[in-house]
Each structure stands twice: as structure tokens, then as C-alpha cells.
Amino acid sequence: SVLPKIITIDGPAGAGKTTVARMLAQKLKYAILESGSIYRTFTWLLLSKKRELLPLRNEAKILEVLKEEIPKLDIKADSQGLKVSYQGTDLTQELREPEVEAHVSEVAALPSVRKLANEILQRIAENRPIVAEGRDMGSVVFPKTKAKFFLTADPRIRAERRYLEWQAKGLVASKEEVLSKIKERDHKDSSRTEAPLTVPEGAIVIDTTTLSPEEVVNRILEALKSSHP
Numbered sequence: 753s754v755l756p757k758i759i760t761i762d763g764p765a766g767a768g769k770t771t772v773a774r775m776l777a778q779k780l781k782y783a784i785l786e787s788g789s790i791y792r793t794f795t796w797l798l799l800s801k802k803r804e805l806l807p808l809r810n811e812a813k814i815l816e817v818l819k820e821e822i823p824k825l826d827i828k829a830d831s832q833g834l835k836v837s838y839q840g841t842d843l844t845q846e847l848r849e850p851e852v853e854a855h856v857s858e859v860a861a862l863p864s865v866r867k868l869a870n871e872i873l874q875r876i877a878e879n880r881p882i883v884a885e886g887r888d889m890g891s892v893v894f895p896k897t898k899a900k901f902f903l904t905a906d907p908r909i910r911a912e913r914r915y916l917e918w919q920a921k922g923l924v925a926s927k928e929e930v931l932s933k934i935k936e937r938d939h940k941d942s943s944r945t946e947a948p949l950t951v952p953e954g955a956i957v958i959d960t961t962t963l964s965p966e967e968v969v970n971r972i973l974e975a976l977k978s979s980h981p
């Protein structure tokens with residue numbers, strides 16, 4: 753059987769995209785392309801270099817800063833995830849910080865910023881088979897692939913999952929706070945005009961509310977087998 757070289761997984765925060773994409777990528781020996789990490793990287797760059805540009809005011813200036821800083825990044829995709837470093841310093845921890853998370857949706861709403869991100873993502877996908885994970889992988893960035901999935905789950909469950917992750921990292925936040933931040937990001941991602949979060953045409957929708965990551969991976973593998981026997 754010949755699997756498509758690009759498998760897309762889209763959906764809201766906490767649906768399980770990263771976890772499931774990672775498990776799937778390891779099984780299939782694909783690399784994983786966490787597109788959110790590109791937007792997180794851009795947001796981190798702006799927060800650390802030009803804090804005064806957030807909240808967003810000047811799109812042209814933001815683009816100028818990003819274009820200047822992007823050559824200093826090293827971005828690599830493998831079956832563990834996307835590794836980003838800046839002038840030799842690994843950014844994995846920084847990209848998950850709540851401050852980055854609080855601003856990423858406004859940065860990702862800018863059309864010119866999305867164009868930059870998409871160029872980087874499509875270039876990485878030229879070299880190896882990938883599981884691409886994010887908000888617009890199946891709808892905008894890789895619309896031609898035949899393997900599209902959309903994960904979703906009840907917002908309370910998604911917030912609960914994120915709450916447990918934050919707790920494990922020693923971050924202090926109440927469940928209600930996490931839920932309201934998730935809902936706010938959902939709203940921003942779904943209501944923007946450029947590449948809003950949406951179920952891509954031809955995508956298989958999986959509600960993960962009551963499923964384990966293994967069960968989700970198995971459903972995806974079954975769907976891939978039955979459509980590419």
C-alpha cells in the first residue's frame with residue numbers, strides 16, 4: 753500500500769493533535785511538522801526582540817522584524833517534533849510559555865505572517881514524508897493531500913488536559929482560567945478572516961473527548977488503510 757506523503761491533522765487546542773501526530777509519525781516513520789511551533793517561534797521573537805509591537809499595531813514593522821530574525825533560526829523536523837533554535841539556543845521550553853500562548857493567536861492572524869510560515873512549512877515538507885499538525889494544514893497549506901483528519905473534543909476536556917500539562921510543569925493556574933484562555937484562543941483562531949480553524953474539505957472528523965491517544969491513532973490508521981488498501 754502506498755500512503756500519502758503528507759498526512760494532515762487539524763483541530764483546536766488540547767484536541768490531542770501533537771500527541772497523536774507524534775505517535776503516528778513514529779509508527780509510520782514520518783517526520784512531524786508542528787505548524788503551531790512556527791507561530792510560537794514568531795511570537796517569541798517579537799516578545800523578546802520587539803515587545804512594544806504587541807499587542808499588534810504595525811503589521812509592516814512586524815514583518816520587517818521577522819524577516820530580519822528568521823535567518824538566525826534553525827528549524828528541523830523529525831519524528832519527535834519540530835526543533836527550533838535561535839543562534840544556537842534551543843527554544844523548546846520558551847515556546848510553551850503561557851506568555852507566548854497568550855499572544856500567538858494575534859500574531860497568527862496576520863496574513864503576511866501566515867505567508868511566511870507557510871513558505872517555511874512547505875519547504876520542510878519537500879524533503880520527507882510528514883504528519884502536519886495545526887489549524888489550516890488540510891485547508892490551506894497542503895490542500896491536495898488525500899489524508900486529512902480533524903480532531904476535536906469538548907472544551908472542558910481540552911482545558912482539563914492543558915491544565916494537567918501546566919500543573920506537571922509547576923505552573924499555577926485554575927481550571928477556570930485555563931478554560932477561559934482556551935476558549936479565547938478558539939474564538940480568535942476560528943473567527944479570523946485568514947485561514948480560520950475549520951474542518952477541511954474531505955477531512956475525517958474524530959471527537960477525542962472519550963478516546964485515549966492510542967484509540968485515536970488506531971482510528972486514523974484504519975482510515976488510512978481502508979482508503980489506501
Ligand code: CDP
Nearest residue numbers: 765766787788789791856857860886887888
Ligand atoms: O497545541 P496548541 O493547539 O495549544 O497550540 P499550537 O498548535 O502550537 O498553536 C498555537 C497557535 O498558533 C494557535 O492557537 C493558532 O493561533 C496558531 N496556529 C495557526 O494559526 N495555524 C496553524 N496551522 C497552527 C497554529
Ligand code: CDP
Nearest residue numbers: 765766767768769770771913960963964965
Ligand atoms: O496539540 P494539541 O493542543 O491538540 O494537544 P496536545 O498538545 O497533544 O495535548 C493533548 C493532551 O491530552 C496530552 O497531554 C495528551 O496526553 C492528552 N490526550 C490526548 O492527547 N488525546 C486523547 N485522546 C486523550 C488525552
